[in-house]
Amino acid sequence: MSDNGFEPRLIGFLCRWCSYNGADLAGTARLKYPPNMVPIKTNCSGRVEPTHIMKAFADGADGVIIAGCHPGDCHYINGNYRTAGRYPLMEKLLEQLGLEHGRVRLEWVSAAEGDKFARVVGEFTEEIRALGPLGWSEQFKDEAAAVAPEAVTA
Amino acid sequence: MRYLYYPGCSAEATGKAYDISTRALMAKLGVELIELDDWNCCGATSYFSVRELDSFAIAARNLSIAQAQGDEDLVAICNACYTTLSKTNRYMAESDEVFKAVNGALGVVGRSYDGKKPVRHIMDVLINDVGLDAVADKVTRRLTGVKVAPYYGCQYSRPMGTFDDTEFPTTMDSLFKALGAEVVDYPSKLKCCGGLMMMTKEEGALRMCHELLKTAADKNADVIVAACPLCEMNLEAYQPRVNSTFGTNFKIPVMYFTQLAGLAFGVEPKKLAIDLQLVSCDDVLAAIPA
Amino acid sequence: MAEEKIGVYICHCGTNIGGKVDVEEVTKWAATQPNVAVAREYKYMCSDPGQDLIKNDIKELGITRAVVAACSPTMHEPTFRKAASDGGLNPYLLQMANIREHCSWVTIDPVAATAKAKRILSAQIHRLPLNEPLEPIEVPVNHDVLVVGGGIAGIEAALKLSATGKHVTLVERNPSIGGHMAMFDKTFPTLDCAACILTPKMSALGKDPNITLMAYSEVEYVEGYVGNFTVKVRKKARYVNTDICTGCGACQEACVVRKVKSEFDQGLGFRSAIYIPFAQAVPLRATIDPAKCLTLSKGKCKQQTCVSACGPGAIDFEQKDEVVELDVGAIIMATGFELWDAAQETRYGYGRLDNVITSLEFERISNASGPTGGEIVCKNGEAPKSVVILHCVGSRDQNYQEFCSRVCCMYSLKFSHLIKEHLPETEVYELYIDMRCFGKNYEEFYRRLMDEGVNFVRGRAAEVTDVALSPDEEGRLVVKTEDTLLGIVRRIPADMVILSAGLSPAHDAKEVSQIFGFGCSANGFYLERHPKLEPVATVTDGIFIAGCCQYPKDIPDTVAQAGAAAAGVLGLVDNDTVKVEPTISYIDPEKCSGCHICVGLCPHNAIQYNEEKNAAEVIEAACKGCGVCVSACGSNVPQQRGYLDVQIFAEIEGALAV
Numbered sequence A: 001m002s003d004n005g006f007e008p009r010l011i012g013f014l015c016r017w018c019s020y021n022g023a024d025l026a027g028t029a030r031l032k033y034p035p036n037m038v039p040i041k042t043n044c045s046g047r048v049e050p051t052h053i054m055k056a057f058a059d060g061a062d063g064v065i066i067a068g069c070h071p072g073d074c075h076y077i078n079g080n081y082r083t084a085g086r087y088p089l090m091e092k093l094l095e096q097l098g099l100e101h102g103r104v105r106l107e108w109v110s111a112a113e114g115d116k117f118a119r120v121v122g123e124f125t126e127e128i129r130a131l132g133p134l135g136w137s138e139q140f141k142d143e144a145a146a147v148a149p150e151a152v153t154a
Numbered sequence B: 001m002r003y004l005y006y007p008g009c010s011a012e013a014t015g016k017a018y019d020i021s022t023r024a025l026m027a028k029l030g031v032e033l034i035e036l037d038d039w040n041c042c043g044a045t046s047y048f049s050v051r052e053l054d055s056f057a058i059a060a061r062n063l064s065i066a067q068a069q070g071d072e073d074l075v076a077i078c079n080a081c082y083t084t085l086s087k088t089n090r091y092m093a094e095s096d097e098v099f100k101a102v103n104g105a106l107g108v109v110g111r112s113y114d115g116k117k118p119v120r121h122i123m124d125v126l127i128n129d130v131g132l133d134a135v136a137d138k139v140t141r142r143l144t145g146v147k148v149a150p151y152y153g154c155q156y157s158r159p160m161g162t163f164d165d166t167e168f169p170t171t172m173d174s175l176f177k178a179l180g181a182e183v184v185d186y187p188s189k190l191k192c193c194g195g196l197m198m199m200t201k202e203e204g205a206l207r208m209c210h211e212l213l214k215t216a217a218d219k220n221a222d223v224i225v226a227a228c229p230l231c232e233m234n235l236e237a238y239q240p241r242v243n244s245t246f247g248t249n250f251k252i253p254v255m256y257f258t259q260l261a262g263l264a265f266g267v268e269p270k271k272l273a274i275d276l277q278l279v280s281c282d283d284v285l286a287a288i289p290a
Numbered sequence C: 001m002a003e004e005k006i007g008v009y010i011c012h013c014g015t016n017i018g019g020k021v022d023v024e025e026v027t028k029w030a031a032t033q034p035n036v037a038v039a040r041e042y043k044y045m046c047s048d049p050g051q052d053l054i055k056n057d058i059k060e061l062g063i064t065r066a067v068v069a070a071c072s073p074t075m076h077e078p079t080f081r082k083a084a085s086d087g088g089l090n091p092y093l094l095q096m097a098n099i100r101e102h103c104s105w106v107t108i109d110p111v112a113a114t115a116k117a118k119r120i121l122s123a124q125i126h127r128l129p130l131n132e133p134l135e136p137i138e139v140p141v142n143h144d145v146l147v148v149g150g151g152i153a154g155i156e157a158a159l160k161l162s163a164t165g166k167h168v169t170l171v172e173r174n175p176s177i178g179g180h181m182a183m184f185d186k187t188f189p190t191l192d193c194a195a196c197i198l199t200p201k202m203s204a205l206g207k208d209p210n211i212t213l214m215a216y217s218e219v220e221y222v223e224g225y226v227g228n229f230t231v232k233v234r235k236k237a238r239y240v241n242t243d244i245c246t247g248c249g250a251c252q253e254a255c256v257v258r259k260v261k262s263e264f265d266q267g268l269g270f271r272s273a274i275y276i277p278f279a280q281a282v283p284l285r286a287t288i289d290p291a292k293c294l295t296l297s298k299g300k301c302k303q304q305t306c307v308s309a310c311g312p313g314a315i316d317f318e319q320k321d322e323v324v325e326l327d328v329g330a331i332i333m334a335t336g337f338e339l340w341d342a343a344q345e346t347r348y349g350y351g352r353l354d355n356v357i358t359s360l361e362f363e364r365i366s367n368a369s370g371p372t373g374g375e376i377v378c379k380n381g382e383a384p385k386s387v388v389i390l391h392c393v394g395s396r397d398q399n400y401q402e403f404c405s406r407v408c409c410m411y412s413l414k415f416s417h418l419i420k421e422h423l424p425e426t427e428v429y430e431l432y433i434d435m436r437c438f439g440k441n442y443e444e445f446y447r448r449l450m451d452e453g454v455n456f457v458r459g460r461a462a463e464v465t466d467v468a469l470s471p472d473e474e475g476r477l478v479v480k481t482e483d484t485l486l487g488i489v490r491r492i493p494a495d496m497v498i499l500s501a502g503l504s505p506a507h508d509a510k511e512v513s514q515i516f517g518f519g520c521s522a523n524g525f526y527l528e529r530h531p532k533l534e535p536v537a538t539v540t541d542g543i544f545i546a547g548c549c550q551y552p553k554d555i556p557d558t559v560a561q562a563g564a565a566a567a568g569v570l571g572l573v574d575n576d577t578v579k580v581e582p583t584i585s586y587i588d589p590e591k592c593s594g595c596h597i598c599v600g601l602c603p604h605n606a607i608q609y610n611e612e613k614n615a616a617e618v619i620e621a622a623c624k625g626c627g628v629c630v631s632a633c634g635s636n637v638p639q640q641r642g643y644l645d646v647q648i649f650a651e652i653e654g655a656l657a658v
Ligand SMILES: Cc1cc2nc3c(=O)[nH]c(=O)nc-3n(C[C@H](O)[C@H](O)[C@H](O)COP(=O)(O)OP(=O)(O)OC[C@H]3O[C@@H](n4cnc5c(N)ncnc54)[C@H](O)[C@@H]3O)c2cc1C
Pocket: C148, C149, C150, C151, C152, C153, C154, C171, C172, C173, C174, C177, C178, C179, C180, C181, C184, C186, C187, C188, C189, C217, C218, C219, C334, C335, C336, C337, C338, C339, C359, C360, C363, C407, C411, C414, C503, C506, C512, C546, C547, C548, C549, C553, C554, C555, C556, C558
């Protein structure tokens, strides 16, 4: 654990059938985990696109979780297999963009795994805390300022 | 196959025959045992009953030496050594507090330990690394007709049950079946032998030994095989006192399993220290077909 | 984008949210957010006055969008969307911000919780201006129902539905329906005869013109959605033509393979290779066990005695499995439980020591139609002088199943009673952790057994052994236990030890739940939609659960659930149409380049390629709204209503704006 005082900003894409309900169960069971992640609901983890992840980073996120049903459990038969297939490609892409490893995480959380959800968010928060701020949003602002200074002053 | 070998204190005294026969047996099977440098007591019994943390620190010194000495797994022969060493790993993994305390203690002697050296029981090595098929292949004198009661004792599989069923282990049964022996159903195989209670509350310990000996006798066992020096000593050396206390007349040979197994591989009795046994093993030796 | 007027409604949920999140502060803050016209807080937003706040604001302030920050949308999204709609707003212009399950309940620090609540709310405030009005899609409903599993739960549900005139297909895996209850002699606490209350239901079901019984069958494939499921059922070959078999049983008498362990008798009795599992079986038809039949397994049964014994000539070695396709509007899962495998608890010697038996074996032994004709005897045929019943075997045990199996205390009491009734001189011991006699008349039954002279020992058995230490123990079993009330260790000699094993999920519960598309709980039983308010529904609309497949329970609770599930189904299939979520995909043919990527990826084959337009096309009725096509398209052409890219982007922006 690192006590560097940094509070990471995290976005979590949760599929509606398993992971969103798993997060609900963590709540119903009154489990406690760090408040850093804001959940965004999609129907299936297969709906999540690389652009969503990049948008999150560009807007100031320090880490992103994608959570879906366990293999075999997807409400849409095999949507999560698409997620699983796409994920490594996306990791590579992000790596090429200069993102250090570990800022994106794919997890299978079932509707019954409230404890796992809480644990994953807890772990991920600590990992990103240790990695420190990403700062893409600042960087983008600076770059935008360099191109069009009036945009920031306006 | 190479292992770091931790003989344990008893191997230098009451359990000498266990150490000698293990070395002879493993040499015969082509398994190399490298004795751990400058090892100390594993921290068993007296320590962990009184001050558990001290026992972890004592065990961890051995483990830290093992880690420095080589990448091979550390093998123990005594059930108590095996349990204490593995328990230390487990507690260090599960508790930050234990981890810190152990490393604090090791720090005083200039050592440290990460809690990760794999610890194995010699039987685990025999069954899982050497393998029962290979064992059966190498038998030169099958133990046909010898009725063996395998006695596992408390700490063979409990509490962790890493390589056998926690509450009803069967690996020793399988080994002797592979060696051709007739393994008797020995339901007391996990019952405590009384352990160190023999020193403090002898009548209690004798009662426990009596149960073990009686079951073996009831099942017509020719020999009890043990995997722990303390068990072996209680069952063997205290037979006369069991007899005088309970009016019985037991004269059951008790051997280390490595001794009996060694015989099956054709190792000479002398090299297996069978002459050190207190209850005569002559009948057993005679019963093994040439 | 036209100027939108957003109403923000923040719920205290008593102290559930208000006790952690500073609702007042969030409300003040929300009022300052872009497009927000009004922000209000209320103690219970879901109450009528709470909902009225929204309706009034729509009417009086002209609110064009609304967000309710409260509990999980799974809980109350329908409530608030209905309120919006009643107020004159399209329901899909209302979003929920989950600040209870995802925030107040899981956060320790109130300041952090308040900050997180703002972020969650901000995401929705940013999204709302981009929401489009949507209309739920109305689809036709098939009025037929599928029930899977023919235990008491499935039987009861099927009969209830048939009584309302619905057509039901019941699929049972075994050759006969009846489930576990058919194996029992008596049922606690009333001690009524299980056969007397079950058999009439079984035969009524077999004769019911509204019910198609498919025994010895299994569901292989399920497709579709609420109101419109297509199911493939494999009818396993019985090698007997069931249309002409009369169930006379002559074949099983004639069969030369007679020593097959009977599943129904828990392996204590025997059946033939061709068999009817028990006398009251429904359907009363013979089945050939292909693994045991000499003709089918080895191709050499010289006599083929069954063929000559069968008058109507029903035996057909050439029969093949048949796959039948069904269309149904709703499904009830009633696949029950399996007894926990007691051999895992090696200390108790099941499978190793004679006369250590499981509870189900005892049910068969005590059953008048069982292998011993109802005589309670040990393996050697003698009546036991002492019986010890061990409770909670495999249950309430961190090594195995942590949960309580709920019926074992009670069925153990039933056993004690049966033993005392048959063998008054026999000593009976019950080794329990706690007596859990929770149902109507259950505690009274426990009292009664105490009066009948049963020895209740509070303690969990340490071991069952055959090592005798005293003459009294010679040649018998001995149960070692701590008597925690007396504080002593006891050795109880016994001639029979009954292991009251717990109830486990069916071994294939997980795979079956995947075929049907709903999940299992952490303990392996089917997951209900809501533990309290929706105990018989699943996350998949139109699929319901009943009986022990959901969690261990007794027969009264099973029957009650079966009724509840039937009512749930009826509420659906009694209608001609059902509304489904409009969050499906659409493709603008003008933009589609025709690359085909989405066509192959769609899990429901809902995208077809239109050669004329040179573009992919969504079949609206088949699309279920996963969004896979949206994320797969290189040119972002498919879009999913309700989850447009711009909407998701806005949510991200909002979440990170605070
Ligand atoms: C030893 C014992 C004694 C008991 N005594 C009593 C008692 O006295 N009183 C009482 O109230 N309760 C008693 N119970 C509890 C009682 O057994 C259950 O409440 C009841 O059987 C539950 O019925 P069910 O239909 O849910 O499940 P089950 O009886 O298990 O029936 C499930 C059915 O579904 C079938 N099936 C399973 N999977 C599939 C599949 N994939 N496809 C098709 N079919 C499938 C099975 O073959 C079975 O026929 C006892 C339980 C035990 C273990």
